[in-house]
Amino acid sequence: MTEAKRPKGTLTIYDVARLAGVSIASVSRVLNDQGTPRQETRERVMRAVRELSFVPDGAARALSNGLKEVVGVVFRRGGEATFEDEDESLLFIDGINRGIEVAAQRRGFDVLISSVGVHDSQATARISGVAGKADGIILHDRMLSAVGIARLSAMIPIVTLAGSPTRASVNVGCDNDSGMRALVNHLTVDHGYRHLAYLAGHADSPDNRARARVFEAAATAVGAEIQSGPMWQGNYSAAGGAQVIASLLDRGGDLPRAIVCANDQTALGVIHALARRGIRVPGDVAITGFDDVPVARHLHPSLTTIRQPIEQMGAMAFDVLFSRISGDGGDSDVVLPVRLVLRESCGCAPASPVTPSPGAGG
Amino acid sequence: MTEAKRPKGTLTIYDVARLAGVSIASVSRVLNDQGTPRQETRERVMRAVRELSFVPDGAARALSNGLKEVVGVVFRRGGEATFEDEDESLLFIDGINRGIEVAAQRRGFDVLISSVGVHDSQATARISGVAGKADGIILHDRMLSAVGIARLSAMIPIVTLAGSPTRASVNVGCDNDSGMRALVNHLTVDHGYRHLAYLAGHADSPDNRARARVFEAAATAVGAEIQSGPMWQGNYSAAGGAQVIASLLDRGGDLPRAIVCANDQTALGVIHALARRGIRVPGDVAITGFDDVPVARHLHPSLTTIRQPIEQMGAMAFDVLFSRISGDGGDSDVVLPVRLVLRESCGCAPASPVTPSPGAGG
DNA sequence: CGCTTACTGGTAAGCGCTTACAGTTCGGGG
DNA sequence: CCCCGAACTGTAAGCGCTTACCAGTAAGCG
Numbered sequence: 054m055t056e057a058k059r060p061k062g063t064l065t066i067y068d069v070a071r072l073a074g075v076s077i078a079s080v081s082r083v084l085n086d087q088g089t090p091r092q093e094t095r096e097r098v099m100r101a102v103r104e105l106s107f108v109p110d111g112a113a114r115a116l117s118n119g120l121k122e123v124v125g126v127v128f129r130r131g132g133e134a135t136f137e138d139e140d141e142s143l144l145f146i147d148g149i150n151r152g153i154e155v156a157a158q159r160r161g162f163d164v165l166i167s168s169v170g171v172h173d174s175q176a177t178a179r180i181s182g183v184a185g186k187a188d189g190i191i192l193h194d195r196m197l198s199a200v201g202i203a204r205l206s207a208m209i210p211i212v213t214l215a216g217s218p219t220r221a222s223v224n225v226g227c228d229n230d231s232g233m234r235a236l237v238n239h240l241t242v243d244h245g246y247r248h249l250a251y252l253a254g255h256a257d258s259p260d261n262r263a264r265a266r267v268f269e270a271a272a273t274a275v276g277a278e279i280q281s282g283p284m285w286q287g288n289y290s291a292a293g294g295a296q297v298i299a300s301l302l303d304r305g306g307d308l309p310r311a312i313v314c315a316n317d318q319t320a321l322g323v324i325h326a327l328a329r330r331g332i333r334v335p336g337d338v339a340i341t342g343f344d345d346v347p348v349a350r351h352l353h354p355s356l357t358t359i360r361q362p363i364e365q366m367g368a369m370a371f372d373v374l375f376s377r378i379s380g381d382g383g384d385s386d387v388v389l390p391v392r393l394v395l396r397e398s399c400g401c402a403p404a405s406p407v408t409p410s411p412g413a414g415g
Numbered sequence: 416m417t418e419a420k421r422p423k424g425t426l427t428i429y430d431v432a433r434l435a436g437v438s439i440a441s442v443s444r445v446l447n448d449q450g451t452p453r454q455e456t457r458e459r460v461m462r463a464v465r466e467l468s469f470v471p472d473g474a475a476r477a478l479s480n481g482l483k484e485v486v487g488v489v490f491r492r493g494g495e496a497t498f499e500d501e502d503e504s505l506l507f508i509d510g511i512n513r514g515i516e517v518a519a520q521r522r523g524f525d526v527l528i529s530s531v532g533v534h535d536s537q538a539t540a541r542i543s544g545v546a547g548k549a550d551g552i553i554l555h556d557r558m559l560s561a562v563g564i565a566r567l568s569a570m571i572p573i574v575t576l577a578g579s580p581t582r583a584s585v586n587v588g589c590d591n592d593s594g595m596r597a598l599v600n601h602l603t604v605d606h607g608y609r610h611l612a613y614l615a616g617h618a619d620s621p622d623n624r625a626r627a628r629v630f631e632a633a634a635t636a637v638g639a640e641i642q643s644g645p646m647w648q649g650n651y652s653a654a655g656g657a658q659v660i661a662s663l664l665d666r667g668g669d670l671p672r673a674i675v676c677a678n679d680q681t682a683l684g685v686i687h688a689l690a691r692r693g694i695r696v697p698g699d700v701a702i703t704g705f706d707d708v709p710v711a712r713h714l715h716p717s718l719t720t721i722r723q724p725i726e727q728m729g730a731m732a733f734d735v736l737f738s739r740i741s742g743d744g745g746d747s748d749v750v751l752p753v754r755l756v757l758r759e760s761c762g763c764a765p766a767s768p769v770t771p772s773p774g775a776g777g
Numbered sequence: 778c779g780c781t782t783a784c785t786g787g788t789a790a791g792c793g794c795t796t797a798c799a800g801t802t803c804g805g806g807g
Numbered sequence: 808c809c810c811c812g813a814a815c816t817g818t819a820a821g822c823g824c825t826t827a828c829c830a831g832t833a834a835g836c837g
Binding site for chain 4: 439441444450451452453456477480481
């Protein structure tokens with residue numbers, strides 16, 4: 054045995070135990086605050102741990118405990134990626150993921166991230182991969198069919214975000230209905246716009262379907278006119294929004310007085326597209342978004358939108374999942390409240406723009 | 416034995432083997448494409464797997480293989496969080512993480528994310544936690560001291576992002592030097608500005624130190640005047656940038672003709688702060704950023720900055736780490752090239768703003 | 778001073794999977 | 808018709824850790 058120090062080959066609690074002159078059980082107990090080790094034992098172990106910079110193997114731990122302390126999160130990456138960088142399309146998702154992560158930390162969990170390309174046929178395989186490495190998973194919108202979810206839920210608890218409720222999973226979403234109602238109300242009643250259109254998101258997104266439905270109902274209810282049809286089909290991306298506007302203008306149609314976009318990202322594309330044609334927002338056409346991603350307030354004009362409590366959605370998704378993992382409760386869907394955020398793009402006056410105020414004082 | 420179906424209790428390959436009428440070894444072999452199972456065996460296994468929706472346990476697999484197929488990523492979350500939402504401060508980090516994730520997928524790895532609060536004293540504990548669950552870790556800027564890195568690297572391979580090179584770790588960063596040089600050159604030579612200042616990032620950030628150093632050298636070299644001192648100390652956040660500007664103006668000092676910000680985020684705060692006081696950018700003061708985060712182009716004025724290949728940095732970090740994990744190579748630092756991106760905030764003319772162009776055609 | 782009680786610490790089993798090694802089966806040549 | 812090797816398949820050990828269970832030890836009491 055010439056192994057002087059074992060330069061790299063995995064350190065284990067056996068090494069720690071040997072160095073500390075105790076048994077592996079004691080090491081484990083000290084490391085996990087179990088039992089009541091003698092003060093001296095504790096110290097010897099801690100010293101050895103520090104000396105070796107020992108970090109216990111999570112896999113072994115997980116196998117033994119039946120708990121990995123990991124939640125998986127799966128979402129769709131990228132859109133068509135033709136509109137400049139399109140990077141920001143993930144703002145919304147990143148926000149949610151951050152919420153998940155923060156909530157997870159409170160329970161000692163870490164977050165395993167996996168994205169799936171738009172047209173990646175491996176979606177199911179990828180999800181399984183994550184499922185095997187986690188105690189539970191959170192699926193963003195449109196990741197798996199109801200059947201797929203039902204199947205997988207036999208192996209692992211699942212929470213969906215802005216998905217459709219399933220018998221086998223729990224969904225966390227936002228109150229699209231009142232959000233959209235407030236928005237339409239503001240545009241029609243407060244601003245008096247009579248011609249509206251809804252620029253849709255992915256046709257198979259539950260959020261989009263809810264928004265579209267309420268938009269129609271609310272607009273019709275106040276007697277506003279609605280433009281609609283396949284040419285108003287977007288895909289939640291800036292590129293999609295810009296594309297829709299471009300086609301509409303190319304075929305020479307009249308634009309409605311206000312365009313309600315399925316999300317902020319779409320609104321961003323629409324505003325750019327309109328600007329290129331010299332159409333003023335909100336002067337000629339009012340635009341609204343949905344989500345209130347951080348960029349929304351930095352756009353010109355700043356974007357009127359519905360604020361979803363993005364991080365809270367993530368946190369809530371984790372909390373619900375955690376309950377399911379722990380086996381207590383967490384089996385009813387959650388709907389979080391939203392709020393109308395008025396900025397400039399709907400026609401409201403700028404809040405307090407570039408105003409010289411020498412004595413503002415801090 | 417009343418266990419009719421074991422409603423939830425973990426499914427294992429034993430269950431699959433029993434259902435398929437083969438041994439666990441065969442199941443494992445089919446699942447991993449090892450050996451040459453008979454066609455019939457393969458089918459029976461696959462059928463059983465499908466029927467049970469079986470997903471092999473990652474922890475057990477990892478323990479047995481000595482490979483978890485997980486990389487950990489640790490970064491600092493949030494700043495002072497006083498400037499509106501400050502959410503976007505993570506744009507840069509999210510971009511990098513996305514790059515890591517995409518690269519990781521190519522190797523069948525998933526990414527384990529963990530953030531550490533700014534003043535979280537648990538940083539080391541948190542990093543250890545992640546280390547135990549991963550095969551290697553990527554540390555963003557300012558996560559661990561050189562000593563800490565040296566220690567931890569005894570247990571697990573480490574790659575740092577924009578950190579300081581260490582004997583025990585490998586660093587992936589950007590060419591701050593030529594970026595900053597190009598920027599200063601543009602401001603002084605092309606625009607002829609003679610009075611500059613550098614609004615610093617975290618004092619202990621290697622990137623910041625490099626940028627500050629080159630800024631001074633380059634500006635001095637062309638004979639420009641430099642304002643500097645403790646009041647120019649920011650912290651990479653918009654709030655920090657705004658704060659610096661506010662104090663400077665409050666004490667009635669003269670602003671330099673151009674302010675070079677440590678990063679885009681800072682520039683964003685600066686632009687806002689200047690706007691509140693009625694100071695025009697770039698008319699009165701030119702502003703530049705560093706990073707080129709996606710929002711940069713949507714600001715008003717749009718931001719002149721140095722583009723770092725954000726996602727590529729992440730991908731490169733993973734690739735290097737992967738080499739280390741696999742034991743072949745990956746032991747020299749990497750420096751990626753950057754590029755000067757000219758927009759409006761430095762005084763360059765707008766590229767092609769709101770211009771009516773009816774016949775643009777697509 | 779010997780025995781009970783209360784702690785501590787150690788031994789060993791087992792978590793679900795991979796895989797070396799041994800055993801089985803089947804086809805073909807002797 | 809039997810034996811040999813090729814081709815599969817099965818058995819069992821072991822990955823690093825937790826923990827039930829038991830042995831050892833010291834303090835408390837008669």
